[in-house]
Amino acid sequence: MASNTNTSEQNSKRRASSAKMVKQSLRFNVDLVQVDVHSGPCAKCLRVQGKIFSINGKTPGFPILTKDVIPPIHDGCRHVLLPAPPEFLDARGEREYLQRFSCNDNLVVTDVWDYTAVRTGKSLGRERAEGEKTAQQYRSNRQKRTKRQ
Numbered sequence: 755m756a757s758n759t760n761t762s763e764q765n766s767k768r769r770a771s772s773a774k775m776v777k778q779s780l781r782f783n784v785d786l787v788q789v790d791v792h793s794g795p796c797a798k799c800l801r802v803q804g805k806i807f808s809i810n811g812k813t814p815g816f817p818i819l820t821k822d823v824i825p826p827i828h829d830g831c832r833h834v835l836l837p838a839p840p841e842f843l844d845a846r847g848e849r850e851y852l853q854r855f856s857c858n859d860n861l862v863v864t865d866v867w868d869y870t871a872v873r874t875g876k877s878l879g880r881e882r883a884e885g886e887k888t889a890q891q892y893r894s895n896r897q898k899r900t901k902r903q
Contacts, residue, residue, distance in 0.1 A: 761829050761830050762829075764826075764830070765826045765829060765830075765831070768825055768826040768831065768833075768834065769826060771825075771834055771835075772824050772825050772826075772834065772835045775787060775834070775835040775836070775837065776809055776819070776824075776835065778837075779809060779837050780809060780810070782837075784837050784838070784839045784840075785808050785809050785810060785812045785813045785840075786806050786807070786808055786809070786813055786816060786837070786838040786839065786840060786843075787806070787807055787809060787819060787835045787836065787837060787838055788804070788805065788806045788807070788835065788836045788837075788838040789802045789803055789804065789805055789807075789823065789825060789833050789834075789835060789836075790803075790804075790833055790834050790835075790836055791803050791804040791863060791865070791866055791869045792832060792833070792865075792866070793864070793865040793866065794865075795833075795864070796828070796831075798827050798828050798831075799827050799828075799831060799833055800862050800864070801859060801862060802823045802827065802833075803833065803862065803863060803869075804855070804863045804868075804869045804872065805817070805823075805855065805856040806838045806843075806852050806853075806856045807819035807820075807823060807856070813840060815853045815857070816853060816856055816857070817856055817857055838852075846873075847875075848873045848874070848875075850875075851872055851873055851874070851875045852872065852873055855872050
């Protein structure tokens with residue numbers, strides 16, 4: 755029972771954190787937020803990890819933030835929202851790459867290294883293989899592909 759209480763409490767805190775991030779971003783005229791990236795995301799989180807969303811649709815080229823992509827996405831979800839000021843993305847030369855990545859539901863990143871390749875333009879992310887849902891399945895398939903080569 756204590757475990758369920760902790761999970762419920764963590765989910766409540768993450769929901770409050772996400773709501774506050776959206777509110778603070780809008781307060782500072784930042785329309786873009788990003789779902790953070792970490793290793794080992796579950797199937798539900800894999801589709802949104804690292805993606806940038808427009809809070810109210812004022813920034814063209816980015817998908818609009820909807821309830822189904824605001825952390826926590828499920829019980830025990832570890833993801834959070836981060837501000838993603840367009841000026842920051844432009845200054846680092848990452849806007850175009852992250853825009854293409856964020857708009858394509860079939861592109862995913864499984865860890866920080868995948869994400870770094872996306873934001874620097876070395877990769878557009880990788881296409882999720884048919885039936886592949888978790889980062890663990892991806893790593894297993896990647897190892898098999900590497901051995902064959």
